[in-house]
Amino acid sequence: MRRNIIRPLRMKSAIARKMIIWIILFSSLIILLSTAIQLHMDYRRDIFLIEDRIRQIKETHLESIIRSVWDTNIEVVKIQLEGILKLPDMQYMEIRNEDEHIISAGQPGTKHMRKYEFPLVYVQRKISYHLGTLYVTASLEGVYRRLIEKMIVILISQTIKTFLVSLFIFFLFYLLVGRHLRVMGEYAGKLNWENLDSPLILKRKGKKDDELDALTNAFNGMCLKLKSAFDKIQMMNRQLSESNENLRDEIREREKAEKALQEKEHFIRRVIDTAPGIVYIYDISENRSIYSNSGISRLLGYSQETVRELGKRLFPQILHPDDFQQLADHHHNLLNARDGDILDTEYRMKHADGDWRTLHSCDVPFLRDDKGAVLQIAGTAIDITARRQAEENIRHLNRELTEKNRELEQIVYVASHDLRSPLVNIQGFGKELQRTFDEMFAQISQTRDMQELREKTASFYQTDIHESLEYIFKSATKIDMLLSGLLRLSRLGRAAINIRQISMNIMVSDILKTFEYRIKEMGAKVDLGDLPDCFGDETMLNQVFSNLIDNALKFSHPDRNCIIRISGIAKKRETVYCVEDSGIGIAEEYHSRIFEIFSRLDTKMPGEGLGLSIIRKILEKHEGSIRVESAPGAGSRFYVSVPGRDKVSENGKKDEQQLHDSHSRR
Amino acid sequence: MNSNSTILIAEDDEGHATLIMKNLRRAGIRNQILLFRDGDEILRFLFRTSENKRESGSSYLLLLDIRMPKIDGVEVLRRIKSDPELKKMPVIILTTTDDPLEVELCHVCGCNNYITKPVEYEKFVQTVQNLGAFMGILQIPDINGIETVCVR
Numbered sequence: 001m002r003r004n005i006i007r008p009l010r011m012k013s014a015i016a017r018k019m020i021i022w023i024i025l026f027s028s029l030i031i032l033l034s035t036a037i038q039l040h041m042d043y044r045r046d047i048f049l050i051e052d053r054i055r056q057i058k059e060t061h062l063e064s065i066i067r068s069v070w071d072t073n074i075e076v077v078k079i080q081l082e083g084i085l086k087l088p089d090m091q092y093m094e095i096r097n098e099d100e101h102i103i104s105a106g107q108p109g110t111k112h113m114r115k116y117e118f119p120l121v122y123v124q125r126k127i128s129y130h131l132g133t134l135y136v137t138a139s140l141e142g143v144y145r146r147l148i149e150k151m152i153v154i155l156i157s158q159t160i161k162t163f164l165v166s167l168f169i170f171f172l173f174y175l176l177v178g179r180h181l182r183v184m185g186e187y188a189g190k191l192n193w194e195n196l197d198s199p200l201i202l203k204r205k206g207k208k209d210d211e212l213d214a215l216t217n218a219f220n221g222m223c224l225k226l227k228s229a230f231d232k233i234q235m236m237n238r239q240l241s242e243s244n245e246n247l248r249d250e251i252r253e254r255e256k257a258e259k260a261l262q263e264k265e266h267f268i269r270r271v272i273d274t275a276p277g278i279v280y281i282y283d284i285s286e287n288r289s290i291y292s293n294s295g296i297s298r299l300l301g302y303s304q305e306t307v308r309e310l311g312k313r314l315f316p317q318i319l320h321p322d323d324f325q326q327l328a329d330h331h332h333n334l335l336n337a338r339d340g341d342i343l344d345t346e347y348r349m350k351h352a353d354g355d356w357r358t359l360h361s362c363d364v365p366f367l368r369d370d371k372g373a374v375l376q377i378a379g380t381a382i383d384i385t386a387r388r389q390a391e392e393n394i395r396h397l398n399r400e401l402t403e404k405n406r407e408l409e410q411i412v413y414v415a416s417h418d419l420r421s422p423l424v425n426i427q428g429f430g431k432e433l434q435r436t437f438d439e440m441f442a443q444i445s446q447t448r449d450m451q452e453l454r455e456k457t458a459s460f461y462q463t464d465i466h467e468s469l470e471y472i473f474k475s476a477t478k479i480d481m482l483l484s485g486l487l488r489l490s491r492l493g494r495a496a497i498n499i500r501q502i503s504m505n506i507m508v509s510d511i512l513k514t515f516e517y518r519i520k521e522m523g524a525k526v527d528l529g530d531l532p533d534c535f536g537d538e539t540m541l542n543q544v545f546s547n548l549i550d551n552a553l554k555f556s557h558p559d560r561n562c563i564i565r566i567s568g569i570a571k572k573r574e575t576v577y578c579v580e581d582s583g584i585g586i587a588e589e590y591h592s593r594i595f596e597i598f599s600r601l602d603t604k605m606p607g608e609g610l611g612l613s614i615i616r617k618i619l620e621k622h623e624g625s626i627r628v629e630s631a632p633g634a635g636s637r638f639y640v641s642v643p644g645r646d647k648v649s650e651n652g653k654k655d656e657q658q659l660h661d662s663h664s665r666r
Numbered sequence: 667m668n669s670n671s672t673i674l675i676a677e678d679d680e681g682h683a684t685l686i687m688k689n690l691r692r693a694g695i696r697n698q699i700l701l702f703r704d705g706d707e708i709l710r711f712l713f714r715t716s717e718n719k720r721e722s723g724s725s726y727l728l729l730l731d732i733r734m735p736k737i738d739g740v741e742v743l744r745r746i747k748s749d750p751e752l753k754k755m756p757v758i759i760l761t762t763t764d765d766p767l768e769v770e771l772c773h774v775c776g777c778n779n780y781i782t783k784p785v786e787y788e789k790f791v792q793t794v795q796n797l798g799a800f801m802g803i804l805q806i807p808d809i810n811g812i813e814t815v816c817v818r
Contacts, residue, residue, distance in 0.1 A: 413763070413765065414733070416762070416763050416765075417732070417733040417761070417762050417763055418733065420762035420763065420783065421679050421682070421733070421762055421783075422681075423762075424679075424681075424682060424685075424762055424783040425679065425681035425682065425685070428681065428682070428685040428787075429681065429685070431787075432685070432688065467684070471680075471681040471684070474681070475681060590736065599735075600735050601735050601736050602735065602736075
């Protein structure tokens with residue numbers, strides 16, 4: 001702003017300076033020009049005067065000089081020449097004849113000269129005599145001196161005049177224009193949009209109505225216009241800033257809304273992505289996955305890129321071949337589904353790790369064509385493999401329970417039968433005894449003879465009484481045996497199993513030692529192979545092999561030498577032993593019955609029908625198994641399977657897990 | 667009772683067999699009585715696969731125990747009743763339980779009577795006598811080719 005104020009002042013002085021310079025320059029030029037013209041004219045007049053004098057000399061003096069020369073009157077000539085010399089501007093006179101100097105007057109000058117020559121010819125009797133030549137030299141110095149003097153006078157006077165005039169003009173200009181300009185400049189310098197309406201007033205007297213007034217009026221008019229324009233601009237500015245503020249508010253609102261929208265979108269995306277199952281859009285008309293959340297990576301191990309890349313090949317590649325038709329039917333049903341219908345299905349998919357996962361999908365129509373047929377479906381799928389597995393486990397356990405139940409019923413049934421059997425005998429023979437005694441007493445009471453009495457009593461005793469008592473005692477013993485057998489089995493069921501590595505070679509050798517006497521007695525031959533170690537309860541497995549060897553000896557063939565062969569093989573998940581005999585063998589129809597409790601194929605043979613039941617029970621507890629290969633007369637092979645190391649450690653972990661689970665449930 | 671008729675007893679328990687026989691004799695039944703130790707023996711007799719085999723022209727009444735070694739009574743009954751010739755033979759089941767399921771099973775298989783041990787021998791003998799008398803009245807010379815007699 002300061003600069004703006006200063007600049008007009010400077011400009012003003014610059015204008016004055018420029019004006020003075022121009023006036024001086026211009027008037028100097030005029031002076032020079034007019035001086036040059038005047039000097040030129042003076043010079044010409046002087047030269048004309050000199051020539052006029054030369055002409056006078058020629059006209060007035062030349063005749064007399066010729067006569068004087070003719071008369072050879074040198075003195076006169078000299079006087080004459082000096083007389084001429086007295087004329088203004090004459091410098092030098094000389095008369096020469098050929099190159100012979102005759103006479104001269106004055107000083108020959110060196111510069112600014114004008115030379116004239118007149119031949120001196122004397123005419124006598126029409127004869128011309130050349131007497132010589134008169135050289136007149138006029139000096140121009142006087143001319144020049146005068147010219148210079150004049151020039152100086154003119155220049156000085158003109159310069160003074162010019163200066164004065166210039167000064168005057170400058171003063172005049174200042175008085176009339178300059179100061180007003182300065183006022184205007186200052187006014188303009190101080191001018192801003194606030195004082196635009198205070199008019200410019202010049203301090204001038206009287207009413208002039210000249211250019212300055214016009215300028216002032218125009219200026220004031222302009223100011224007023226500016227003012228109104230300014231006001232307008234200001235108003236517009238205010239409006240602009242208001243609308244700007246509004247715009248900013250609007251932008252802020254919009255940004256807020258956008259952020260909220262983004263947050264909402266992010267939230268929704270997170271909801272979809274963190275949904276526990278697979279959320280997907282599937283095109284059933286093109287058989288193509290349109291969208292799926294990251295659940296597919298979680299559940300099936302495939303990246304979303306892979307899913308997108310596979311596209312149509314997704315289902316054929318990872319769907320279980322057996323579930324194709326079912327899924328096709330499901331999609332077909334969806335084609336005609338109404339809005340709001342939820343159709344569900346189950347199918348198996350191959351996980352990226354190669355395992356099958358069972359998925360449960362709920363689908364709804366998502367996009368329809370013009371005719372209303374469903375093109376795309378939206379659905380969620382969850383992994384129900386664990387549930388299916390659990391259900392399968394439950395089914396398996398149920399089957400096992402049913403089996404156990406059946407077995408228990410069988411035991412109860414068998415026990416009730418077999419336990420009642422001796423009771424029936426006791427009751428029956430008890431009654432028989434009563435009847436015998438009744439009869440005996442009846443007969444005795446009628447007998448008087450002692451001898452006869454004794455004989456009758458003895459007869460009763462030896463036949464009926466003894467028999468009945470024998471049956472009663474036998475039955476009581478049998479009940480006792482059965483009960484102790486049941487007790488043994490039940491105790492076995494409750495006994496804790498203590499699994500450790502067993503050296504089977506040592507164990508079986510020890511068992512054989514206990515049978516040593518019977519083996520020797522029967523002349524039996526035992527072929528004991530190298531047996532792999534196994535994991536199990538030593539006492540229980542000892543019982544298993546004792547029973548098997550006992551059976552092999554007991555059911556030996558009457559016509560054949562008894563040969564017992566014991567072998568074993570360790571597999572990855574189980575260790576299998578075989579006890580083979582050359583005995584009587586068992587018909588196939590009895591193969592399952594022989595393991596039942598109290599089951600005896602031959603009642604004449606000693607035993608209680610528990611040996612194989614106990615073996616089976618023990619192996620059940622080991623999660624192993626026993627089976628038989630046999631035919632009548634062809635010997636028998638009993639295969640004992642005990643879980644191998646891998647399976648044992650697996651089950652151990654499972655047990656631990658179950659233990660842990662039950663603890664944490666508590 | 668037809669003296670040609672033979673009473674067959676399939677019973678693995680010696681004591682039971684003795685008691686049955688004593689009571690039958692005591693009741694005055696003088697028919698021939700044959701005793702079999704298990705299901706296999708009686709089946710071999712009936713189906714004539716052993717040396718001791720049934721004869722044509724004789725009628726038989728079978729007293730059958732359920733729980734026997736090798737082949738049990740229910741199986742024996744099933745095989746008898748699925749044979750067109752043997753199925754007319756009256757069979758009385760003698761057993762130690764009164765398990766309704768088992769009773770039902772035996773009746774379905776076609777037994778003529780079901781008696782639970784311990785035997786009320788009076789009742790038991792009465793049943794045998796009634797059934798035997800019924801068979802005797804019908805004058806069955808052979809069990810071949812005659813209509814089924816069903817006493818329930």
